[in-house]
Each structure stands twice: as structure tokens, then as C-alpha cells.
Amino acid sequence: MARKPVDYAEVQEHAIEFVNRFHSEIELMEGIAVEERFPIIGPVAGEFCYQIAKMSNAKKIFELGSGYGYSTAWFAKALEENGGEIVHHTVWDEELSNRAKSHLTNMKLDQFVKFHCSEALEALRQTDDSFDIIFMDVDKKYYPEALPLIEAKIKKGGILIVDNMLLRGRIFDPKRIDPTTDGVRDFAKLMQNSNKWNSTLIPIRDGILLSTKK
Numbered sequence: 267m268a269r270k271p272v273d274y275a276e277v278q279e280h281a282i283e284f285v286n287r288f289h290s291e292i293e294l295m296e297g298i299a300v301e302e303r304f305p306i307i308g309p310v311a312g313e314f315c316y317q318i319a320k321m322s323n324a325k326k327i328f329e330l331g332s333g334y335g336y337s338t339a340w341f342a343k344a345l346e347e348n349g350g351e352i353v354h355h356t357v358w359d360e361e362l363s364n365r366a367k368s369h370l371t372n373m374k375l376d377q378f379v380k381f382h383c384s385e386a387l388e389a390l391r392q393t394d395d396s397f398d399i400i401f402m403d404v405d406k407k408y409y410p411e412a413l414p415l416i417e418a419k420i421k422k423g424g425i426l427i428v429d430n431m432l433l434r435g436r437i438f439d440p441k442r443i444d445p446t447t448d449g450v451r452d453f454a455k456l457m458q459n460s461n462k463w464n465s466t467l468i469p470i471r472d473g474i475l476l477s478t479k480k
């Protein structure tokens with residue numbers, strides 16, 4: 267009998283079973299995402315970010331598009347275990363920025379976070395530093411224009427993590443033409459044709475691109 271093809275949703279559910287949430291606030295934040303239908307990266311990608319930050323002994327991390335701080339919390343936990351330094355949280359909405367401060371404080375991780383309430387790419391442009399990890403989760407139409415800035419601000423050998431590279435399969439549908447889908451498609455092409463990066467698409471949830479700067 268032919269085996270049935272692997273079901274993507276079933277794999278994602280299975281992957282969640284492996285996650286080790288380090289604080290009850292993480293679960294609370296996941297509940298809020300469900301209630302508000304807020305697009306957080308979710309537990310599997312969250313722990314993936316934590317592990318990458320741990321394995322690389324990252325000290326300086328910049329997040330582009332941080333919402334109420336769920337992905338930030340995973341990075342901040344890794345920084346705590348790496349002996350300190352900073353993850354930059356960026357969001358243009360003051361209410362979300364304040365909520366992030368409160369969640370990170372409840373986990374006693376706020377000392378590892380610098381909060382910017384502003385446009386994320388502008389915040390990166392204004393920051394006079396270079397980064398071990400840059401994580402991108404802003405509106406997808408900004409992905410292509412963010413790349414030269416990321417290249418200027420990431421260290422040699424630095425790690426870029428990008429969320430929503432699959433857009434739930436929309437990128438494969440030629441009838442879908444809109445700024446979000448085209449932003450992800452154009453960004454994917456830039457990375458595929460670049461000789462500055464090594465990239466691997468990780469099929470976690472909505473697709474994570476893991477790239478290292480040569």
C-alpha cells in the first residue's frame with residue numbers, strides 16, 4: 267500500500283511537542299497571540315531562535331519587528347545564558363512596546379533588551395553597532411529594501427533569521443500578486459542569487475530562512 271504523503275500541519279504539531287518553555291509567561295504570551303490573532307513566531311521557531319543564539323554564543327542581536335516581545339524573550343533568555351549583552355526590540359506601536367517591556371520584566375529578562383519605539387529599519391540604521399544575529403519579521407514588503415542595511419550592520423559570519431518565507435504557500439501561487447507576497451518572493455531571489463550568504467530554508471511553521479554572512 268502506498269504511504270500517504272507527510273502532512274505539513276501534522277509535522278508542525280509534532281514539532282511543538284519537543285519545545286521546552288522556560289517560563290510560564292511564554293505560555294501566557296502564546297495564549298494572547300491566539301486570543302488576539304497576533305502573528306508571533308510561535309514556540310518551535312522561538313526555541314529555534316534561542317538555540318541558534320546559544321550555539322553561536324551571540325551577544326548582540328537586532329530584531330526587526332518585535333510585536334509584544336515573544337521572539338525577543340527567546341533571544342533574551344539565550345543572552346542571559348550567554349553571560350549577557352543586548353537584544354534590540356523594535357516596533358512602531360507604543361502600546362506594543364509597553365506590553366513587551368512588561369512581559370520581559372515579568373521574566374526578569376528586561377536588562378538584556380533595548381526597546382525602540384520606531385520604524386524598525388530606521389532604528390537599525392541609527393544604531394552605531396554591528397550584530398551577531400539579525401532577526402527580520404517586519405511587514406514583508408520591506409524585506410528586499412532591508413537587505414543592504416542588514417548587510418552593512420551584520421558581522422562577518424553573522425546570522426540572519428527571517429520569518430514568513432512561505433506565506434502559507436502563497437509564494438507558490440502565480441495568481442497572488444501583492445506587496446507582501448512579492449516582497450517575500452523578491453527577497454528570496456536576492457538571497458538565492460547572492461554570493462554574500464549561505465542560506466537554508468527551514469520548514470518550521472511559515473518558513474524560516476537561516477543565513478550566514480560570508
Ligand SMILES: C[S@@+](CC[C@H](N)C(=O)[O-])C[C@H]1O[C@@H](n2cnc3c(N)ncnc32)[C@H](O)[C@@H]1O
Nearest residue numbers: 306307331332333336337357358385386404405
Ligand atoms: C509579525 S509581528 C512580530 C512578531 C514578533 N517577532 C514575535 O514573534 O513575537 C510584526 C510586528 O512589527 C510591527 N512592524 C511591522 N513592520 C514594522 C516596521 N517597519 N517598523 C516597526 N514595526 C513594524 C507590526 O506592527 C507588528 O507589531
